Amino acid sequence: MDLHTLTVAGLRDRLRAREVSPVEALEALSRRITAVDPAIHGYLHLDLDGALAEAREADLSLPLGGVPIAVKDVLNVRGQPCTCGSRILGGYTAPYDATVIARLRAAGAIPFGRTNMDEFAMGSSTENSAFGCTRNPWDLSRIPGGSSGGSAAVVAADEAFAALGSDTGGSIRQPAALCGCVGLKPSYGRVSRYGLVAFASSLDQIGPFSKTVEDAALLLGAIAGRDPSDSTSLDEPVPDYRAALRTDLKGIRLGLPREYFQGGIDPQVSAAVHAAVDQCARLGAEVIEISLPHTEYAVAVYYIIATAEASANLARFDGVRYGHRTAKPTGIVDQYGATREEGFGPEVKRRIILGTYVLSSGYHDAYYLRAQKVRTLIRTDFTAAFEKVDAIICPTSPTPAFRIGEKSDDPLQMYLADIFTIAANLAGICGISLPCGFAETDGVRLPVGLQFLGKALDEPTLLGIAHAYEQSTEWHTARAPV
Amino acid sequence: MNPAELDVAYIARLARIHLTAEETDRFQSQLATILSYVDQISRPDTSGVEPTAHTAAVFDVVREDVARHGLDTEEALRNAPRAANGLFIVPKVLE
Numbered sequence: 001m002d003l004h005t006l007t008v009a010g011l012r013d014r015l016r017a018r019e020v021s022p023v024e025a026l027e028a029l030s031r032r033i034t035a036v037d038p039a040i041h042g043y044l045h046l047d048l049d050g051a052l053a054e055a056r057e058a059d060l061s062l063p064l065g066g067v068p069i070a071v072k073d074v075l076n077v078r079g080q081p082c083t084c085g086s087r088i089l090g091g092y093t094a095p096y097d098a099t100v101i102a103r104l105r106a107a108g109a110i111p112f113g114r115t116n117m118d119e120f121a122m123g124s125s126t127e128n129s130a131f132g133c134t135r136n137p138w139d140l141s142r143i144p145g146g147s148s149g150g151s152a153a154v155v156a157a158d159e160a161f162a163a164l165g166s167d168t169g170g171s172i173r174q175p176a177a178l179c180g181c182v183g184l185k186p187s188y189g190r191v192s193r194y195g196l197v198a199f200a201s202s203l204d205q206i207g208p209f210s211k212t213v214e215d216a217a218l219l220l221g222a223i224a225g226r227d228p229s230d231s232t233s234l235d236e237p238v239p240d241y242r243a244a245l246r247t248d249l250k251g252i253r254l255g256l257p258r259e260y261f262q263g264g265i266d267p268q269v270s271a272a273v274h275a276a277v278d279q280c281a282r283l284g285a286e287v288i289e290i291s292l293p294h295t296e297y298a299v300a301v302y303y304i305i306a307t308a309e310a311s312a313n314l315a316r317f318d319g320v321r322y323g324h325r326t327a328k329p330t331g332i333v334d335q336y337g338a339t340r341e342e343g344f345g346p347e348v349k350r351r352i353i354l355g356t357y358v359l360s361s362g363y364h365d366a367y368y369l370r371a372q373k374v375r376t377l378i379r380t381d382f383t384a385a386f387e388k389v390d391a392i393i394c395p396t397s398p399t400p401a402f403r404i405g406e407k408s409d410d411p412l413q414m415y416l417a418d419i420f421t422i423a424a425n426l427a428g429i430c431g432i433s434l435p436c437g438f439a440e441t442d443g444v445r446l447p448v449g450l451q452f453l454g455k456a457l458d459e460p461t462l463l464g465i466a467h468a469y470e471q472s473t474e475w476h477t478a479r480a481p482v
Numbered sequence: 483m484n485p486a487e488l489d490v491a492y493i494a495r496l497a498r499i500h501l502t503a504e505e506t507d508r509f510q511s512q513l514a515t516i517l518s519y520v521d522q523i524s525r526p527d528t529s530g531v532e533p534t535a536h537t538a539a540v541f542d543v544v545r546e547d548v549a550r551h552g553l554d555t556e557e558a559l560r561n562a563p564r565a566a567n568g569l570f571i572v573p574k575v576l577e
Contacts, residue, residue: 093560232543315498329573331574344499357513360496376533
């Protein structure tokens, strides 16, 4: 069989049975990457020699022993580049492992490649990478989504068994939906952010991309938990997520938010999601219409809070300690300005300027403070909803993958691609996207993603529901035509 | 809130980013569009609503005050654009 098509759970079983060695698994991925990545451009950097050395020493008794994992280029892996898709970090070599990487290593997994992304995770298409756009494995003329487009594309194209990404406003779930794989954004604080290059610190979470919900459960179990190096990581026990997987939805109440089906949604996406809702009802779920009345403000609140936090976080890129430095500065202030002019791409500059503006004297209360108050209203919507339902069911993205270049000149239209994913970050809750069908466009099948949203720290219920739906359909078995 | 009050050239100076004239003009018009859009946050009633800075109820996290290993000087300087004598080298700050 073709080893590269295995799931993490499937690979692990074969590794433990000694039917396959970790070296053979990596070599199979390497062949697949050589065959398809020139067309997809999901990877920015590979360290196959280092990974092969680790594979030879792998302890197969560990939970993820010998399993290679791809990593978004925003997470520090000691000795590897970490460009964040930006020229300003060209030449940077990570001096330490992010906590999620240390945890994956402790579980026996092997980080072997760096996946492409929108610069500093700012974007919804991966077109903002300074190193070229990743292409959607289902249609190479289309974007894979973003910002973790590389991680989604390499999993969907079987160039990785699984990958890590980060999600600030949908950057795991939206590309997973558009590429036809599973993407999980854990609750805020569930996973340590230490070693993740910060975009918006009150919104960022790290999570897995995988081919199945079971694999997402395995990976979350490996990376979750309290970390003294991230004071926002929660001191809560990490349950056995795999034990929470279920095969029916009896006794589950699913909320259908009416605001998520009003206008602007592609009819084929709407049809696929409604069919998934019917399928969940057949599995025993009680479907209840709910209201999240402040949904319409989520994108606006997000683009104030996220840019404000980004303008502060990205102040560290000044050409002093690491990364690019302008060649002939006339003084220290010119060094900062010229380094940042040369190092950052247009979307990053645009967001730093917006974020600086909304925090500036005279505008802070009208924009930033006001946005934080409306954020409270959005959180309260979810708190009220979760008194009536166990999880929320809705689309992940209003449209299937769009064409490369289609929205790149219109930042606001690009921002609206995240309309169904942003609220989960603002509220700190967990969310997952998984395949639920296809939209046919110009004779091409494009994946459609179904999103479930769950209460903060209720990943067991979220994963259980997603698994029951997934296993009752064939969508997750469809492979991209590459 | 009036998007016309946004002076991109001034904000770019605050943010320490040099912009070309062409970039300044383009951002001026794009950010005016975005600010008009985000202006809708003034609509909902927020009287008596507390701001959310953070979604998890975590306060005053401290760890034991014990020394632990960080990056040593050589590791910390390895990515520096310019370094000498165990220090980062930057242009003259004071005349």
